[in-house]
Amino acid sequence: MHTFADPLARAVQIAADKVALIDGSQTFTFGELQNRCARLVAGLRGLGLEKGDRVAILADNCHEYIETYVGAPSGGLVVVPLNTRHAEPELRYALEDSQTRVLITDRDVSGLADTVERVINVGAEYEALLDAEPAGLGQDLVETDLAGLFYTGGTTGKSKGVMLSHRNLIANTFHWLTSVPQSSKDVTLIMAPLFHAAGSNGVLGSIWTAGCQITLGTFNPGEVLDLIEKYNVSLTLGVPTMLAAMAEEQHANPRKVDSVRSVAHGGSPIATEVVRRTWTAFPSAEMIEVYGATELSPLTTALRDEQDLLDNDRARSCGQSIPGTDVRILDTDGLEVGRGEIGEVVVRGPNVMVGYWNKPEQTAAVLKDGAYWTGDLGYMDDEGYVFLVDRSKDMIVSGGENVYCTEVEEVLYQHQAVLEAAVYGIPDEKWGEAVHATVVPRAEHSNVAPQELIDFCRERIAGYKVPKGVAIQQDPLPKSGPGKVLKRELRAPYWEDADRSVN
Numbered sequence: 001m002h003t004f005a006d007p008l009a010r011a012v013q014i015a016a017d018k019v020a021l022i023d024g025s026q027t028f029t030f031g032e033l034q035n036r037c038a039r040l041v042a043g044l045r046g047l048g049l050e051k052g053d054r055v056a057i058l059a060d061n062c063h064e065y066i067e068t069y070v071g072a073p074s075g076g077l078v079v080v081p082l083n084t085r086h087a088e089p090e091l092r093y094a095l096e097d098s099q100t101r102v103l104i105t106d107r108d109v110s111g112l113a114d115t116v117e118r119v120i121n122v123g124a125e126y127e128a129l130l131d132a133e134p135a136g137l138g139q140d141l142v143e144t145d146l147a148g149l150f151y152t153g154g155t156t157g158k159s160k161g162v163m164l165s166h167r168n169l170i171a172n173t174f175h176w177l178t179s180v181p182q183s184s185k186d187v188t189l190i191m192a193p194l195f196h197a198a199g200s201n202g203v204l205g206s207i208w209t210a211g212c213q214i215t216l217g218t219f220n221p222g223e224v225l226d227l228i229e230k231y232n233v234s235l236t237l238g239v240p241t242m243l244a245a246m247a248e249e250q251h252a253n254p255r256k257v258d259s260v261r262s263v264a265h266g267g268s269p270i271a272t273e274v275v276r277r278t279w280t281a282f283p284s285a286e287m288i289e290v291y292g293a294t295e296l297s298p299l300t301t302a303l304r305d306e307q308d309l310l311d312n313d314r315a316r317s318c319g320q321s322i323p324g325t326d327v328r329i330l331d332t333d334g335l336e337v338g339r340g341e342i343g344e345v346v347v348r349g350p351n352v353m354v355g356y357w358n359k360p361e362q363t364a365a366v367l368k369d370g371a372y373w374t375g376d377l378g379y380m381d382d383e384g385y386v387f388l389v390d391r392s393k394d395m396i397v398s399g400g401e402n403v404y405c406t407e408v409e410e411v412l413y414q415h416q417a418v419l420e421a422a423v424y425g426i427p428d429e430k431w432g433e434a435v436h437a438t439v440v441p442r443a444e445h446s447n448v449a450p451q452e453l454i455d456f457c458r459e460r461i462a463g464y465k466v467p468k469g470v471a472i473q474q475d476p477l478p479k480s481g482p483g484k485v486l487k488r489e490l491r492a493p494y495w496e497d498a499d500r501s502v503n
Contacts, residue, residue, distance in 0.1 A: 003166040004147060005074040005138025007173070007208035008034045015184060015210040022214045022231065023063035030210065036067050038134030041075030044102060046132055047118055051076035051140065054098045054149065056116070057195075058082040058091065059106040060217040064122050065194045066203060068104055073147040073166065074137040080149045080161075081195040085401065087462050088112065090159065094151040098161055098357065143167035149357055150197055150294050152402060161357035162294045171350035172297035173204040175324040179302045180235065180262055180288065184210040187259075189236040191216045191224055196267070196400070197298035202237060221249035225257065232259035237290075239400030240270040240432055243278045250281035258284045266290040267400030270432065272315050279307040291318035291386070295372050297351040300325055301386050317385040325349040329380050334368070339382050342389055345374045396425035398433050401464045405487075408457065408465055412437060415456050417445030420477045423467065424487045426494035437467040438490050440477060448472065 008030070011020065016031040028036070044055060055072045057079065059065050072079040080098050082091055088111050095103065095115040103109065106122040113119055120126055147169055149161040180202075182188075188206045190213055206213045214227055219238075224246055227233060238246075243265050250257065263278060263285045270289065279287050287306035292298035303309070303319030321327035328336050329343040337343040348371040355363035366373050375395075378388040396403040405423040412421040420440035428434035441448045450470035457466045478486040 001143045002170045003074065003138055003141040003143060003145070004070055004169070004204070005141065006170075007204045008037065008070065008074065008137065011207050011210045018184070018210060019212050020207065020210075021063055021066060022212065024217075026063060028063060030207075033067070033070075033207075034137070035134055036130060037071030037074055038137050039130040039132050040067055040071045041077070041137065042132035042135035043129035044072070044075070044077060045135060047102060047129075049077060049101055052078060052146065053102075054078045054080050054100040055102050055104065056080035056082055056095060056098065056100040057104045058084060058109065059104065059122055060084065061190055061194050061215040062106065062122065062217060063215060064104065064106075064126055066213070066215065069148075069194060069200055069203060070207070071137075074141075075135055076139070076141055076145065078146050078149055080151070081200070083151070083195050083462070084193065085462050085464055087460070089460070090462060093159055094161070097159070098149050098151075141166065143170065146354065152294050160359055160362060163354040163357050164294075164297055165354050168297045168351055168353060169204065171324060172201065172299055173208065175299050175322045175349075175351060176201060177205050177209070178323045179290070179299070179304070180205075180264065182206065182209045182211055182235065186211040186234045187231050188213045189216060189224065189227055189231075189233045190214065191219055191236055191242060192238050192267075192400070197292075197294045201298065202235070219245075221245040222253070225249055225253075225255040228257050228260060229255040234259055235262045235264075236260070237264040237266070239267040240265055240274055241399045241430055243270075244274045244430070247274070247278040247281040251277070257282055260285045262286050262288060264288040264290055266292065267397065271429070272310060275306055275315070276310050279310075289318055291388070293372075293374055295353040295366070295374075296325075296347055296349075297353065299351065300327055300345075300347050300374075303385075314381075314385050317381070317387045319386065320384045321386075325351060327380075327384075327386060329378060329386075330373075337379075340379055342377055342379045345376045345378050345386065345388070347372045347374060396423075396433050396435055398425070398428070398435060398464055399431040403435055403465045408435060408437065408461065408467065411457050411460050412439065412453060412467075414460075415448075415453060417441045417448040418453070420485075422477050422485050422487055422490055424491050426469075426491065428468070434468040435465060436469050436471070436494070438471045438473060438477065440473055440475070446474065 011030040012034050020030040020033045021028045057068045101117045103116045104120045143166045147166045148164045194200050260282045289303040292300040301319040309315045326348040330346045331343050352372045408423040409421045419442045423437045425433035426436045453470050478489045
């Protein structure tokens, strides 16, 4: 049995004075990191928080984020990482739904102050909170205790708090370490946002193996390369758009990057050409694609040595199951289909979430006999490589962010001019997929401008969910016999000549 307190305890036992974390000009040893986590817990308890209470964090990557992410669960609290790209209504929903008591942040959240008991600003106020005698970490904790609530989806009923236990996230850590073995010699650059399960994925692994981590606040490809060169970074993980930008910068303004031995990516589809260009920019690195979901803590499969498969059909796959997870392709009756046959990707293992917070019906729909039904359709070849072919959940993955079509459609339908609306993903060289909409206007608003609808959405949902384009048509949307909109007919012209590796 392990909890969040154990990785830090081991690191302090074997390397207390070794640098654990670098954040700008600040460095922290493992001993200092453990002490700060323990004092953070003491400070939060001093505010009246008890075991199981929620502590949310809304901030760019920083040492305070790592301390909150690791420290709060180590002290029996539940961390709630908030998406920095979400609009205020979405943040408000997550705070209220999770019953968060304290919000730690690096930005102005005056519009959300009434949703929590206390807002702690990063800086002097945060440091004052740490002015307390260290609390014991790991006390009265069991692996089934809730460690974090990770919000997926969007506003109101569409957003779900994924309940991940200590067991879930510790299991994921071990799974990650089997895929990307690490040691105390490794230096990991955290450039993916920590509010993403992908961003926080390697945090515990790096601590457990007494490696060093570097936090990058806001992604900038030039800064990434400078940090790699300065600190001999060996590992990093990002979304495809980050990799593409890094490769462009390295080809244009080369730095010394031969220390990099692993570049992992996930979160959205990637074009084979982006993998090829990234590998030529970082020729010493193994390219690794990972696939998963927040509900899976998040890892499920990994495609190792991706650079060796660039001219192979398996370059389109998301790899084989990670040791510790059981991945199968099942039909609607729960029976395993034959190799090469399409079914739903279903995952079983200690990384499968506890469920959705306060949403028993949605939980029951995806958790069956302890297995998670991902909603992704795919097939498995004769060596267990998984190929995704569609998303039965009708979800767009744009730049590593999940966009649920129904959520965007609901916003469009709020506009007086909209009679019918369908939202779907189309290929995009930069983001993998872009949000696109087809709208049928009401007769009296037949001349509505696409930009008006885009602006309407921008006022109500996060920027990455806003349609990049809106097609206006006067004819009704294509529908099946039962009346379901046939989005595949709307999507088809856009994907006809696309690189299938990004579909």
